[in-house]
Amino acid sequence: MPRTVDHAERRAQLADALVRVAARDGLHAVTMRAVAEEAGVSLRLVQYYFDTKAQLMLGALRHLETRSRQRWADRLAELPDPVPPRAFLEAFLAEALPTDDQSRVFHLVGTSYAALAMTDPDLATEPFTLGIDDLDRQLADALKRAQADGKLAPGLDVTIEAARLISLSHGLGTSVLVGQRTVDAATEIVNYHLNQLFP
Amino acid sequence: MPRTVDHAERRAQLADALVRVAARDGLHAVTMRAVAEEAGVSLRLVQYYFDTKAQLMLGALRHLETRSRQRWADRLAELPDPVPPRAFLEAFLAEALPTDDQSRVFHLVGTSYAALAMTDPDLATEPFTLGIDDLDRQLADALKRAQADGKLAPGLDVTIEAARLISLSHGLGTSVLVGQRTVDAATEIVNYHLNQLFP
DNA sequence: ACGTACCATATACAGCTGTATCATAATACG
DNA sequence: CGTATTATGATACAGCTGTATATGGTACGT
Secondary structure, three states: OOOOOOHHHHHHHHHHHHHHHHHHHOHHHOOHHHHHHHHOOOHHHHHHHOOOHHHHHHHHHHHHHHHHHHHHHHHHHOOOOOOOHHHHHHHHHHHHOOOOHHHHHHHHHHHHHHHHHOOOOOOOHHHHHHHHHHHHHHHHHHHHHHHHOOOOOOOOOHHHHHHHHHHHHHHHHHHHHOOOOOHHHHHHHHHHHHHHHOO | OOOOOOHHHHHHHHHHHHHHHHHHHOHHHOOHHHHHHHHOOOHHHHHHHOOOHHHHHHHHHHHHHHHHHHHHHHHHHOOOOOOOHHHHHHHHHHHHOOOOHHHHHHHHHHHHHHHHHOOOOOOOHHHHHHHHHHHHHHHHHHHHHHHHOOOOOOOOOHHHHHHHHHHHHHHHHHHHHOOOOOHHHHHHHHHHHHHHHOO
16 A cells, blocks of 8 residues: 555645635636645645546535535534524524635635536535535424523414525525625614514 | 628527526536527637637626516516505515426526626626625615504614515525425414514 | 728637556555 | 565656638529
């Protein structure tokens, strides 16, 4: 056997390089050569770890989703343990909106992938829906807890509210990235929304 | 002069062909040759009417926006003249969600363009923000009228509500196109939202 | 009538793309 | 210690891309 190298780590490096290229120049500018150069390796190496471009794209998408979960878990770890529902939702919204550079990159590249997935059936269902469904459940749980504590406005449907929060934050995120709204304006809207839920 | 031909119409035909290709195979599959073939003309003709590819892309985006405005105006024309605010908002949401094929195409291609615009400054500001800002105003006006008539829930900020409606519908639209939600589920959410505004 | 301005086609070209091939370095194990 | 296995490199190739060139037709103003 040769200089045994951690494949998972190498693939992660390449996936990160892809994300950097996509965030800077757009997902359409992602080529195997561009990824290789960004990662500082030869073209052949990219071929070696991701046989084909389709697998490279898919692998990077999965990697992006993993990174995002990690980031979300880290943020949750900083909150007090029985986390107050409203603080939980605020954390989610802060994470979902492109406030800092990392979430900006995530939203930008994620949206580009989503656009791809709309016409490419190989990409579509798996990595997207799963992550969001999970988030959906977490948000609904937090809302349910708030409702049980009587902190929520009366007559709300928690599952619909969860879906509404996700859709709203996603729509706001794109509007920010497209330059239509500032981050502050978007934040004002989500605060307004939260204030309607928590009177 | 030669066989005088309506330039605007020819460009519209080509733009439509581009949109068809983008809706079927994705915006990344749009090439000058693909557009030419889809429109049933020669490659050179596409070059003739849109000198460069960048202009073709921009022209098609503008055309898409025009088509969308036209569609919106047509729908408004079918409503009674002092249109009831709630009916107005329902019309907007029905139009914004990818319910029929035309709005599906519009949302799909529009989202792909939005993803492009996030990294391509030449595409960004103009055609997007303008159309949405206009819509924003119309929605805020309708809400203002409803508020003046006392039909709205108390304590609502109409400009924020307008922005919320647009962001929500956009986020829901993408979730539908990505296969995460059905159209019916999305419709249920927007109805729920409207019911909160109009008690 | 006719040639000039416009519309359209066919084809060429250089560059980039994904993929395949050939070659080579490095190392863990028998 | 040598050899099979893994990891990297250099390069070739066919296809597609945007753009440029060269050429043909056609309707009108004069």
